[in-house]
Amino acid sequence: MSGETLFWWCKNLLIIVFSLLFFVFGLETLIGAYKLKEPHLFFVYFFSGSFIVLFSLTIFLIPILRIHAFLKQKRGGAGMS
Numbered sequence: 001m002s003g004e005t006l007f008w009w010c011k012n013l014l015i016i017v018f019s020l021l022f023f024v025f026g027l028e029t030l031i032g033a034y035k036l037k038e039p040h041l042f043f044v045y046f047f048s049g050s051f052i053v054l055f056s057l058t059i060f061l062i063p064i065l066r067i068h069a070f071l072k073q074k075r076g077g078a079g080m081s
Helices: 003-033 039-074
Strands: none
Touching: 003 039
16 A cells, blocks of 8 residues: 555545544534524524534545545446446
8 A cells, every 4th residue: 555545545534534523513513402492593503503414424425435436446346336
């Protein structure tokens, strides 16, 4: 495994880890929204938590798709759809 490939793997794994931490933060924001008493604050927290979850899942998918394409190319495309 060359240095460039090792850096590529570390970068993608780091993006995955940070996106999962961001996802947990978004879930906690959504759960915390239900503990609020004021409806206006509930909507603000709920929609911001939803946006954080959506954003983190999008960032999570990018390295997953890159890894999938890399492994598909490495195997020559045989056996994978």
